[in-house]
Amino acid sequence: MLPEPELFARCPLPGCSRFTDVQGQPCDDCRKAFGEMIAHTPGGAPLTAADQAARDAETLAAYSGHTAIIAAAVDQTGDDADEGVTRSNQLCWLCDQRRRCTRVDGRWECRDCATVV
Ligand SMILES: [Zn+2]
Ligand SMILES: [Zn+2]
Numbered sequence: 001m002l003p004e005p006e007l008f009a010r011c012p013l014p015g016c017s018r019f020t021d022v023q024g025q026p027c028d029d030c031r032k033a034f035g036e037m038i039a040h041t042p043g044g045a046p047l048t049a050a051d052q053a054a055r056d057a058e059t060l061a062a063y064s065g066h067t068a069i070i071a072a073a074v075d076q077t078g079d080d081a082d083e084g085v086t087r088s089n090q091l092c093w094l095c096d097q098r099r100r101c102t103r104v105d106g107r108w109e110c111r112d113c114a115t116v117v
Contacts, residue, residue: 012047014059023049082106 011020011027013034020027024046026034047055082103090101094113101108 009049010052012052014056023047024052 008019009021009023010016011018011030012024013026013030016027016030018027018029083106084103086100086102087108088100089098090108090110091097092099092101092110092113093107094109097110099110099112101110102114103109104114
């Protein structure tokens with residue numbers, strides 16, 4: 001399914017998310033930055049909003065797939081590898097002090113805070 005075209009045209013240059021006056025034409029900033037280099041339009045037809053959205057959807061899907069893979073990898077190594085470890089000079093999430101803290105539920109807790117219920 002294609003994403004809804006947006007209400008306002010966005011600059012068609014990949015990586016630029018600024019609005020543009022005319023659908024399929026680069027925004028003023030990109031024009032200024034790239035000048036002649038972006039004057040060429042293959043086939044003479046500017047991208048339609050739907051084409052542009054479809055193109056970007058592929059890229060975004062690829063990115064989010066990549067992010068999911070990385071997230072899964074991080075899950076496996078486990079952020080909890082530190083769980084129960086005690087280390088000095090950690091920022092306690094409860095009292096905001098740098099102290100000797102123990103890793104509890106993915107956060108550093110100093111001994112004083114750990115004993116307060
Ligand atoms: Zn732009
Ligand atoms: Zn503390």
